[in-house]
Amino acid sequence: MNRSSGLSVRLKLTLSYAGFLMLAGLLLLGAAGYFLLRRGWLQTNEAGAWRQSPGTDLVRGFAPTAAAVMVFLLVFGLLGGWLLAGRMLAPMDRITHATRAAAAGSLSHRIHLPGRKDEFRELADAFDMMLARLEAHIAEQQRFAANASHELRTPLAISKALIDVARADPHHDTGELVDRLHTVNTRAIDLTEALLLLSRANQRSFAREHVDLSLLAEEATETLHSLAGQHGVTLETSGDIAPTTGSPALLLQLTMNLVQNAIVHNLPGQGTVWVHTGVRPKSVVLTVENTGEQLTPQLVATLTEPFQRGTERIHTDQAGVGLGLAIVKTITEAHEGILTLTPRPAGGLRITVELPASSGE
Structure with missing residues (x-):
């Protein structure tokens, strides 16, 4: 965006500080002159009688001093304001430098602004957090x-x-x-x-409708029943009505991916998959749990990345394309939900999808 050049923020703060100081000085000198004139208007002569003293004499004596004070306040206000504004705006220079570095492609640069928490440091910390997330996303x-x-x-x-x-x-x-x-x-x-x-x-270009996760779980298990039979896996479905709001097609795809993943990556001939839906105070939960090989937390943390297939990259007819859990993660985030993957102590995986409960139910 092209903008015409203007006064810097530091200069604006300097002029504002000096102007405020001058105004305060004028008010102070005005009040002082007023009281001096009131006190000097009636005076006593040598005989002790009261006489009236013209205020112009006081004005002539007070005016040079007032002018000198105002000049001093102006100079002091400009110098002091310039120094104070520079000290206050120093963090902005570091933030601006970091912004330009990020715009040039250096996303690894961080501000790391020292000092106690204030508005500038909150801005710097938020900017560092944004750069970290942007770097990880890219x-x-x-x-x-x-x-x-x-x-x-x-x-x-x-x-x-x-x-x-x-x-x-x-x-x-x-x-x-x-x-x-x-x-x-x-x-x-x-x-x-x-x-x-x-x-x-x-x-997130989809229309939102009322959806019951328990019905989607039943549909997914019925559709994949034959696949479970081919792998010798037992499917068990349970739970309560779990109303939420979202895309029925995407949420069905999410459920299908979870159940299919649990069937394929299971113990051959003796595996089990548990599909459960539940309701919490402000959310609904879909849980898919399966038996299988022992998985480490480090490996589980990478399973939602695209093209990750458990312990190794395999290409079988049932292995899929390596996007199943990545799609689950994306659909969950698109519905403002939380996806949690936990290795089971006995082997296998427990996956929980928590979505906001439907306000219409």
């Missing part, structure tokens, strides 16, 4: 872009290799080639749709 986006490029490049490279093989060997089994191409393209489509869903949730 680093996460860079990792996401790199991982997404890698994930998208893999099916494209496989498709190209299959086509090159078919072109070099016309007698190659076309049925097998078509099946493999179909699998690879399906994976690429699933990844693209997941990226679009993640982008939509990030933009």
